[in-house]
Amino acid sequence: MKLDIGNSLKILTKDCVFAQSKKAKECNEMLETGGGKGRDFLGWLSPSSITKIDMNDIKATAYNFCINCEVVVVIGIGGSYLGSKAVISALSNSFGYTINKRPTIVYAGYNINEDYLYELLEYLKNKVFGIVSISKSGATIEPALSFRFLKKYLESIDGKENAKKRIVVITDKVDGPLRMLANQEGYKTYAIPNNIGGRFSVLTPAGLLPIAIAGIDIDQLINGAVDMEKETSSNIPFEKNLSELYAVVRNELYKIGKKIEILVNFHPKLYYVSEWWKQLYAESEGKEFKGIFTAAVNFTTDLHSMGQWIQESERTIFETVISIANSKHKLEVPLDEQNFDELNFLSGKRVDYINKMAELGTQIAHVDGGVPNIRIEISELNEYCLGQLLYFFERACGISGYLLGVNPFNQPGVEAYKKNMFNLLKKSGC
Numbered sequence: 001m002k003l004d005i006g007n008s009l010k011i012l013t014k015d016c017v018f019a020q021s022k023k024a025k026e027c028n029e030m031l032e033t034g035g036g037k038g039r040d041f042l043g044w045l046s047p048s049s050i051t052k053i054d055m056n057d058i059k060a061t062a063y064n065f066c067i068n069c070e071v072v073v074v075i076g077i078g079g080s081y082l083g084s085k086a087v088i089s090a091l092s093n094s095f096g097y098t099i100n101k102r103p104t105i106v107y108a109g110y111n112i113n114e115d116y117l118y119e120l121l122e123y124l125k126n127k128v129f130g131i132v133s134i135s136k137s138g139a140t141i142e143p144a145l146s147f148r149f150l151k152k153y154l155e156s157i158d159g160k161e162n163a164k165k166r167i168v169v170i171t172d173k174v175d176g177p178l179r180m181l182a183n184q185e186g187y188k189t190y191a192i193p194n195n196i197g198g199r200f201s202v203l204t205p206a207g208l209l210p211i212a213i214a215g216i217d218i219d220q221l222i223n224g225a226v227d228m229e230k231e232t233s234s235n236i237p238f239e240k241n242l243s244e245l246y247a248v249v250r251n252e253l254y255k256i257g258k259k260i261e262i263l264v265n266f267h268p269k270l271y272y273v274s275e276w277w278k279q280l281y282a283e284s285e286g287k288e289f290k291g292i293f294t295a296a297v298n299f300t301t302d303l304h305s306m307g308q309w310i311q312e313s314e315r316t317i318f319e320t321v322i323s324i325a326n327s328k329h330k331l332e333v334p335l336d337e338q339n340f341d342e343l344n345f346l347s348g349k350r351v352d353y354i355n356k357m358a359e360l361g362t363q364i365a366h367v368d369g370g371v372p373n374i375r376i377e378i379s380e381l382n383e384y385c386l387g388q389l390l391y392f393f394e395r396a397c398g399i400s401g402y403l404l405g406v407n408p409f410n411q412p413g414v415e416a417y418k419k420n421m422f423n424l425l426k427k428s429g430c
């Protein structure tokens with residue numbers, strides 16, 4: 001993985017970035033030593049801590065779903081679904097052909113929408129399906145509500161005993177209503193470690209089981225993360241430490257009024273990686289009346305909509321571009337004798353090359369237009385590189401939150417809406 005901050009150094013000086021190196025190192029060390037805020041939520045720091053036994057167990061459960069189900073419904077919200085959704089979307093065929101005839105994965109419990117739930121139940125009619133219900137607290141209304149419907153539906157068609165064989169619960173090891181329900185019903189369960197919060201849980205069973213069901217190599221995903229852990233540890237010098245550099249540059253840009261970070265991709269399969277990233281940084285940093293607002297665009301698609309705003313609106317933004325060096329497939333533009341579309345100047349060129357020129361052209365235009373740019377390059381869209389990328393962002397998020405002076409591992413602000421909603425719904429005790 002490469003990180004290029006050159007196009008931010010046109011607005012920030014190299015000196016001001018390097019002046020923060022000591023502070024960034026201290027923040028990174030605080031993650032390693034548990035000396036900072038939220039010290040009880042640092043379990044994600046060592047992705048290698050997931051044991052071989054756990055990995056094999058996850059693979060065996062995934063295999064079980066594969067041989068028994070056409071569809072698997074993954075229930076979860078926020079950190080309990082975005083990680084797996086990001087990886088599965090990034091590594092699956094764009095048109096939904098499942099890898100090696102794996103079950104189709106659909107999601108539920110990330111909204112409270114009657115039509116969505118109704119249509120999901122309709123879709124599941126006459127399909128053999130299983131359920132992976134994920135909630136760390138086990139008390140979140142969106143997934144709990146969906147699980148109630150889906151569990152009842154599965155039991156109604158299969159009977160309680162058979163349904164059990166196709167339900168897996170991923171939740172806290174001991175506490176919470178979902179844990180109690182799972183114990184009571186005798187479901188197969190996995191625990192989300194106590195010391196890992198939802199948005200950092202992609203490399204725990206919460207992310208790994210759905211990803212394995214989709215036929216994606218979870219060993220390689222973990223390998224990428226483990227290698228990135230080494231590359232971003234505090235003993236790596238600042239100028240080579242990708243997470244420290246990224247954390248510093250985005251905080252320095254924030255200090256000079258760049259309040260919005262736009263994550264840019266040029267590959268539609270990265271859409272949910274951006275959604276995952278948006279949550280990771282917004283929920284980790286947006287507190288105490290500070291924090292960068294995280295947004296995302298998908299280029300070239302959004303160049304025809306948001307591109308105008310980015311080029312000419314308020315200069316309060318910067319872009320972080322994820323670029324994939326090599327596409328998986330090869331397609332050259334064919335020659336057309338009639339050339340009505342006037343595209344023969346492209347004949348023989350790869351589509352990926354044209355996309356890369358769009359990427360470069362956009363970068364030049366936006367940087368010239370006063371939008372600082374950070375560029376992250378991964379060599380290809382595969383398990384290993386994605387594992388690296390996810391870990392890089394997590395590590396940088398911890399450092400960045402500490403640089404900002406907040407606790408990156410809590411989310412007190414999400415309680416307010418719940419309190420009001422439960423009051424309005426007249427939940428007893430509220």
Ligand code: PA5
Binds near residue numbers: 134
């Ligand atoms: O990052 C977080 O902690 C949150 O986004 C949670 O993942 C989200 O609120 C879902 O919580 P739970 O897994 O407890 O249902």
